[in-house]
Amino acid sequence: MEASGKGHFIGVTHSIIQNQGDWWGEGDEMIYIDGSEKPQIHGTGAEDYYLGAWCYGGCGINPFGDAKPTFSYPLYGNPLNGGDDRGAEWMVYRFHGESPVTFNKSIKVTIEHGHANHRSDNYYTVGYWYQTEPHQEFPALPSVEDRIPQLQNTGGPTRGKN
Incomplete structure (x- = not known):
């Protein structure tokens, strides 16, 4: 997500x-604020950002047996947990209700595809922010066909640890 102007980043949904x-x-x-070349906020992993550390109960330790635990709270959640095999579907979200990320000139919010971008999973995100006018023109949406998720064979492992 990128925005120019002054405002508040308040959260994201991520499928x-x-x-x-x-x-x-x-x-x-990684969140870049007001044109910075280095991120002002640099996290330690998506599961930590979405407040579900230790792979939401997975990471090979499998404390829930074959269950795929989910949770949904007002400001963060994991309502869809597909496990860790090829084709698994997930949905996570986080909102910064009482602690929005403020910006005066611009903001750029990014997340890697796995550590150092070593994965090629399909990510679908919606960022939420408020800002004052004027704002930059929004890009055109891709065609409907290009927005439909499709499983792709990347040659990586097909089974997870659980």
Whole structure:
């Protein structure tokens, strides 16, 4: 998500379709504020950002047996947990209700596809922000066909650890 102007970043919803097996959630979130070349906020992994550390109960430790635990709270959640095999579908969200990320000139919010972008899963995100006018023109949406999620064979592992 990128925006120019002054405002508040308040959160994101993030859906994933895994093109390969194993854990998707090690990609760091990075938030660049007011034109900075280095991120002012640099996280330690997607599952930490979305407040579901230790792979939401997975990471090979499997404390829930074959269950895929989910949770939904007002400001963060994991309402869809597809496991860690190829084709798994996930949905996570986080809102910064009482602690929005403020910006005066611009903001750029990114998240890696796995650690250092070593994965090629399908990510679908919606960023939420408020800002004052004027704002930059929004880009055109891709065609409907290009927005439909499709599983792709990337040659990676097909099974996860669980």
